[in-house]
Amino acid sequence: MSAPLLETRDLSVTFKVARQGGWPWSPPRELQAVKQASLRLEPGRTLGLVGESGSGKSSLARAIVGTVPVSDGRVLWRGEDIVSMDTAAQRAHGRHVQMVFQDPLDALNPRMTVGQIVAEPLRTHFPDLSKEQVRAKVGQMMERVGLLPALINRYPHEFSGGQCQRIGIARALITDPELVVCDEPVSALDVSVQAQVVNLLQELQREMGLALLFIAHDLSVVRHISHRIAVMYLGRIVEVATASELIANPRHPYTKALIASVPIPSPKAERARHRPVLEGELPSPMSPPSGCVFRTRCPIARADCADATPAVMNIGNDHLVSCPYHSSTEASPL
Amino acid sequence: MFATKSVADDLAGAAPVKGRSLWADARARFLRNRAAVAGLIVLLLVAAFALIGPLIAPWNNEDIDWNVLGNVAQGGRPSLETGHWFGTDALGRDLFARTVQGTQISLLVGIVGALISVIVGTLYGAIAGYFGGRIDNVMMRIVDVLMSIPYMFVLILLLVVFGRSLLMLFIGIGLISWLDMARIARGQTLTLKGKAYIEAAVATGVRPFTIILRHIIPNLLGVVIVYATLLVPSMIIYESFISFLGLGVQEPLTSWGALINDGASEMNNGTLWMLLAPLFFFVITLFGFFFVGDGLRDALDPKDR
Numbered sequence: 237m238s239a240p241l242l243e244t245r246d247l248s249v250t251f252k253v254a255r256q257g258g259w260p261w262s263p264p265r266e267l268q269a270v271k272q273a274s275l276r277l278e279p280g281r282t283l284g285l286v287g288e289s290g291s292g293k294s295s296l297a298r299a300i301v302g303t304v305p306v307s308d309g310r311v312l313w314r315g316e317d318i319v320s321m322d323t324a325a326q327r328a329h330g331r332h333v334q335m336v337f338q339d340p341l342d343a344l345n346p347r348m349t350v351g352q353i354v355a356e357p358l359r360t361h362f363p364d365l366s367k368e369q370v371r372a373k374v375g376q377m378m379e380r381v382g383l384l385p386a387l388i389n390r391y392p393h394e395f396s397g398g399q400c401q402r403i404g405i406a407r408a409l410i411t412d413p414e415l416v417v418c419d420e421p422v423s424a425l426d427v428s429v430q431a432q433v434v435n436l437l438q439e440l441q442r443e444m445g446l447a448l449l450f451i452a453h454d455l456s457v458v459r460h461i462s463h464r465i466a467v468m469y470l471g472r473i474v475e476v477a478t479a480s481e482l483i484a485n486p487r488h489p490y491t492k493a494l495i496a497s498v499p500i501p502s503p504k505a506e507r508a509r510h511r512p513v514l515e516g517e518l519p520s521p522m523s524p525p526s527g528c529v530f531r532t533r534c535p536i537a538r539a540d541c542a543d544a545t546p547a548v549m550n551i552g553n554d555h556l557v558s559c560p561y562h563s564s565t566e567a568s569p570l
Numbered sequence: 571m572f573a574t575k576s577v578a579d580d581l582a583g584a585a586p587v588k589g590r591s592l593w594a595d596a597r598a599r600f601l602r603n604r605a606a607v608a609g610l611i612v613l614l615l616v617a618a619f620a621l622i623g624p625l626i627a628p629w630n631n632e633d634i635d636w637n638v639l640g641n642v643a644q645g646g647r648p649s650l651e652t653g654h655w656f657g658t659d660a661l662g663r664d665l666f667a668r669t670v671q672g673t674q675i676s677l678l679v680g681i682v683g684a685l686i687s688v689i690v691g692t693l694y695g696a697i698a699g700y701f702g703g704r705i706d707n708v709m710m711r712i713v714d715v716l717m718s719i720p721y722m723f724v725l726i727l728l729l730v731v732f733g734r735s736l737l738m739l740f741i742g743i744g745l746i747s748w749l750d751m752a753r754i755a756r757g758q759t760l761t762l763k764g765k766a767y768i769e770a771a772v773a774t775g776v777r778p779f780t781i782i783l784r785h786i787i788p789n790l791l792g793v794v795i796v797y798a799t800l801l802v803p804s805m806i807i808y809e810s811f812i813s814f815l816g817l818g819v820q821e822p823l824t825s826w827g828a829l830i831n832d833g834a835s836e837m838n839n840g841t842l843w844m845l846l847a848p849l850f851f852f853v854i855t856l857f858g859f860f861f862v863g864d865g866l867r868d869a870l871d872p873k874d875r
Contacts, residue, residue, distance in 0.1 A: 301773045330775025343766035346592055347788040353767075356784075357774045389588050407770065 239315030241447050242277040247309035249295045267521050269295035271471045282448040284462030290518050292471040293451045297417045301335050331361045334408035338420040340400035344392035350403055351388035357411045381406045398429035417449045434461055455498050467491045470529040477555040487562040489534050536561055599869040606865020612858040623670030631667035632822050648843050656847040668824055669847050675825040676806050683805030684798045686744040691751025692794050696786050699759025713749050721746040729817045758790050792870035799863035803856045826852045
């Protein structure tokens with residue numbers, strides 16, 4: 237099998253948090269945002285990444301894009317390690333990986349016109365292009381994402397949220413990237429606009445052969461767009477499977493709870509179903525629980541869950557789960 | 571999206587619509603503010619006075635009118651007949667020409683001081699804030715150290731050691747004026763750094779200095795301009811104070827501070843015009859700058875009103 241487009245191997249991201257009230261030289265505390273995450277993404281496919289707030293989805297995405305330093309592990313791009321590249325090579329690599337952000341207005345410089353914003357990656361990576369060429373490309377790209385090219389001289393504050401997100405997408409696609417990392421691109425938009433943006437992304441993916449890393453905490457959106465879905469909890473990837481498999485046959489107790497929390501748009505069915513609700517809060521990533529990080533909230537936790545980090549098991553069909561007791565469906569035998 | 575498709579076809583050949591930038595919005599808000607526009611007009615008139623004054627003055631600023639010497643209190647009064655519109659100073663020199671020259675020097679000092687502060691302070695603060703960490707620590711501690719030195723003392727020492735000259739005055743004022751600006755720019759940069767458009771630029775692979783120049787400085791500029799307009803009068807006041815102490819610009823050059831000093835020393839001899847003429851321009855200019863600064867703040871930051 238050839239190398240996938242993107243692969244992370246045991247990727248960890250650690251943030252240093254200064255101790256409150258400490259001396260300037262006292263060592264900072266460490267926050268493990270992502271721990272030993274391994275993912276694969278094939279060209280032209282979509283990998284969904286779900287998990288609750290604080291689970292490290294965005295940190296993982298930023299480590300892949302390169303705006304957050306990787307503390308351990310590797311990010312392989314077509315088999316080549318990005319983390320160990322020198323700065324110039326990393327900058328040049330930015331052409332292939334682009335990002336779409338959550339808050340569309342926050343992602344656009346208010347002092348630049350839409351044309352300048354969309355053109356920025358072009359000017360960075362193709363400084364030889366003439367003004368007319370840049371303008372023509374920007375116009376084409378704006379049309380492609382459903383914006384009037386005549387609006388090229390407008391400023392971001394003159395657009396609606398959905399339009400701003402389209403501008404963000406145009407900026408991400410202008411250099412013909414192979415991977416676009418979408419960090420909750422629709423969670424700040426209304427539902428009707430969400431659908432438009434998701435459909436636009438899918439359409440562009442088909443046309444341009446893009447791979448997408450799609451982050452969201454809304455499972456129904458992720459299910460719609462993704463080929464494979466990875467579930468994160470407290471910085472660990474707990475389960476990865478194809479979208480249909482994960483929804484129909486979730487194995488990790490956290491995934492089960494997550495899927496059960498998605499409302500069914502039918503009051504009768506909604507009332508009738510059994511809903512295992514997770515209790516408690518997400519533990520602090522400064523001092524995660526020993527062994528399996530989910531054991532403090534897990535309905536099927538056993539005493540030995542505290543001993544060691546559960547290994548990732550392939551239960552067939554490329555369905556990876558990191559819970560040794562995934563088959564003991566309900567109630568704990570404790 | 572689909573409803574606009576046909577409109578899109580119609581507009582496809584149309585000329586691009588000109589957008590209203592935040593700057594254009596701010597200009598419109600500024601022009602609606604009467605006090606600020608009045609301040610701006612006053613400042614323009616003062617600037618015109620400094621530029622056109624030498625051309626229309628009947629007397630040279632260095633020539634002594636021997637007719638009034640010895641009888642300044644009577645012969646040196648402001649009058650149209652003698653051509654001394656603002657009167658003469660104690661030595662019989664024409665005060666109109668002297669005030670024009672003082673205005674030139676004072677405005678120059680104020681604007682040069684503010685320019686140094688805008689250019690050096692903004693860049694310094696933006697670089698410290700953007701790179702953060704150790705670089706930020708070292709750069710801002712340098713600012714702290716420079717700030718802890720009593721600037722008036724240093725300025726006086728510079729002027730005494732290297733002699734009184736306009737250049738020394740500029741150097742002395744330039745040394746201190748950018749410190750506050752650097753702090754303000756750094757603080758603003760720290761908040762801008764969290765914006766997603768900065769991250770987008772980093773992810774794309776834009777170079778750090780390009781990010782500072784393209785994304786950070788334009789967004790800092792609102793705050794910087796407001797502070798700079800308030801800095802010009804404070805620079806003028808510094809210079810006036812130094813000149814008032816007798817250490818500022820050297821004769822025959824003069825400035826508002828030196829003129830006010832001269833006028834104040836003659837206050838008891840019945841020649842009050844020597845004080846009032848430079849003081850009038852000094853005061854209206856300061857008011858003009860304060861009103862313009864206020865207006866700019868309201869115009870550039872409508873949320874904070």
